[in-house]
Amino acid sequence: MRTICFYFQVHQPFRLKPYRFFDIGEDHHYWDDFSNRSIMRKVAQKCYLPMNALLLDLIHKYNGGFKVSFSISGTFMDQMQAYAPDVLESFQKLVATGHVELLNETFSHSLASLKSKDEFKNLVYQHQSKIKELFNGYTPKVFRNTELIYSDQIGAMVAELGYDGMLTEGAKHILGWKSPNYVYVNSIEPKLKVLLKNFRLSDDIAFRFGNKAWDDFPLTTDKFVNWINAIPKEEETLNLFMDYETFGEHQWAETGIFEFMRSLPDAVFSKTDFGFSTPSEVISKIPPVGKIHVPIPISWADEERDLTAWLGNDLQDEAFDRLYDLEKLVNTIDDDEIKRDWKYLQTSDHFYYMCTKFFSDGDIHSYFSPYDSPYDAFINYMNVLSDFMIRLKEKSSLVSV
Template sequence: MRTVCFYFQVHQPFRIKPYRFFDIGEDHYYWDDYLNRNVIRKVAQKCYLPMNALLMELIQKYNGRFKVAFSISGTFLDQMEAYAPDVLESFQKLVATGHAELLNETYSHSLAALKSKEEFFSLVKKHQEKIKQLFNGYSPTVFRNTELIYSDQIGEMVAELGYQAMLTEGAKHVLGWKSPNYVYSNANKPELKVLLKNFRLSDDIAFRFSNKTWADFPLTTDKFVSWLNAIPKEEQVVNLFMDYETFGEHQWAETGIFEFMRHLPEAVFRNSDFSFSTPSEVASAVPAVSKIHVPTAISWADEERDLTAWLGNDMQDEAFDRLYELEKQIRKIDDPEILRDWEYLQTSDHFYYMCTKFFSDGSVHEYFSPYDTPYDAFINYMNVLSDFILRVKEKAS
C-alpha cells in the first residue's frame, strides 16, 4: 500500500475586541463580532467555498478514490453557524460523501493538554458532541491535537479516550535518521497509531508554492509526483498536513493553487502507484514499524517545531498560568456565558499573538495577528482576563 493522506486544519478563533483598562468591571462582553464575521466571510469566499466545491468535484470525478480529512475546531463550527451557514452546509455535503473524514480535537483549539487532563477531556468530549450534532451522528476515530501538539504523555491521554490514531509533526529532532513515511505507535500505549507529517512535501504546497525565489518554482503536479515516486518503495504513507486556508487565502487563487489541486489526483493516479487514504484507513491498514519516543512536546509551528510559538516568553507564560489558575473555580459555576468565555479564552491563537520571535518566523506571526505588536496582544488579553477573574470570583463565592 503506497498512499497519500491529505489532512487540513480548519480553524478560526474568536478574536477579542479592543478592551481598555477602564473597561474592567464595566464591560463583560469580550468578542469582536464585527471583525470575526468579516474574517469568516472573506475567507469563505477566497477559500472555504471554492475549495469545498473543488474537493466535491474531485471526489465525484474519481468515484471516491480521492479522499481528504479535516479537523474543524469548535470555535470555527460556532462561527459557521453564526456567520456562514453556507460554508457549514458545504462541509456537511463533503462529509456525507463518505470520502471526507472528520477528526476530533479540543473544542476551543486550546493548549489544555499541556496543563489539565480534566479540562482536556472536557473539551475533547464537547467537540465530539458538536461533530455528532452537526454531521448526522458522525463519530471520529482519529485525533488531532491543537497545532499537532504531541508528546508521549498526550498520546497516552488520547489512547485513554479510545482513539485508534493521532496526528503530529514529523519533527527532525524526534525522527533523527528515521522517515516520517511510516506508521508509528505511542511509546507508552502502542495501541495508539501515530501518523507523522511529511513536512518537506507539505510545506512545498503550503508555504513555498508561490515563492518565486524557491529553486523548484513553479511547482507542477508532474514535478510533485516525481518527488513522490522518488520515495523508497518500502515507505508506504506520505502524510500531507496543512492549514485549509493554504488554498485561496495564504496562496491566492492567482498563484494557480486551485488548478494544482484540481490536477494532482489525475497525475498521481496516472504516473505513480500511490492511492489516497484517510487517516483512519491508514491506521487500520498499515502496521506500526516501531514506537516513537517524544518525551518533550512537539508541534508543527515554526522552525523549532516546539511550543515556543505559544509559550516562549514571560508574557505568554503569565497569561497562560493566570488563565488556568481559574479552573477549579470554573468547575463550581453553572453559567453558560462564563463557560463560553472560559473556553474561548483558552484558544491558542491568543497566546500566539504574544509571540516575540522576530527572526525567521516573525513575519508569519505578524501575518496572523490582529494586533500591532505582541505587547498590545498581551495587554488586551490581560485586561479581558482581569475582568473575567472578577466575574469568576463573584460567581464562585
C-alpha cells in the same frame, strides 16, 4: 498500493475586541463580532466555499478514490453557525459522501493538554458532541491535537480516551534517521497509532507554492509527482498535513493553487503507485514499524517544531498560568456565558499573538496577529482576563450564598 493521506486543519479563533483598562468591571462582552464575521466571510469566499466545491467534484469524479480528512475546531463550527451557514452546508455535503474523515480535537483549539488533563478531556468531549450535532451523528476515531502538539504523555492521554490513532509533526530532531512515511505507535500505549507529517512536501504546498524566489518555483503536478516517485518503495504512506486556508487565503487563487489541486489526483493515479486514504484507513491497513519516542512536546510550528510559538516568554507564561489558575473556580459555576468565554479564552491564537520571536519566523507571526506588538496582545488579553475574574468571583459569591 501506497497511499497519500491529506489532512486539513480548519480553524478560526474568536478574536478579542480592543479592551481597555477602564472597561474592566464595566463591559463583559469581549469578542470583536465585526472582525470575526468579516474575516469568516472573506475567507469563506476565497477558500472554504471554492475549495469545498473543488474537493466535492474530485470525490465524485474518482468515485471515492480521492479522499481527504479535516479537523474542524469548535470555534470554527460556532462561527459557521453564526456567520456562514453556507460554509457549514458545504462541509456537510463533503462528509455525507463517506469519503471525508473528520478528526477530533479540543473544542476551543486550546493548549489544555499541556496544563490540565481534566480540562483537556472536557474540551475533547465537547468537540465530539459538536461534531455529532452538526454532522449527522458522526463519531471521530482519530485525534489531532491543537497545532499537532504531541508527546508520549499526551499520546497516552489520547489512547485512554479510546482513539485508534493520532497525528503529529515529523520533526527532524525526533525522527533522526527515520522517515515520516511509516506508521508508528505511541511509546507508552502502543495501541495508539501515530501518523507523522512529511513536512518538506507538505510545506512545499502550504508555504512555498507561490514564492517566486523558491528554487523550485513554479510547483507543477509533474514536478510534485516526480518527488513522490522518488520516495523509497518500502515507505508506504505520504502524510500531507496543512492549514485549509492554504488554498485561496495564504496562497491566493492567482498562484494557481486551485488548478494544482484539481489536477493532482489524476497525476497521482496515472503516474505513481500511490492512491489516497483517510487517517483511519492508513492506520487500519498499514502495520506500524515501531515506537516513536517524543519525551518533550513537539508541534508543527516554526523552524523549531516546539512550543515557543505559544509558550516560553514571560508574557505568554504569565497569561497562560493566570488563565488556568481559574479552572477550579470556573467548574463551580453553572453559567452558559461564563462557560463559553472560558472556552474561547483558551484558544491558542491568543498566546500566539504574544510571541516575541522576530527571527526565522517573525514575519509569519506578524501576518496572523491583529495587534501592533506582542505586548499589546498581552495587555489586551490580561485586561479581559481581569474582568473575567471579577465575573467569576461575583458568580461564586452568589453560589456560596
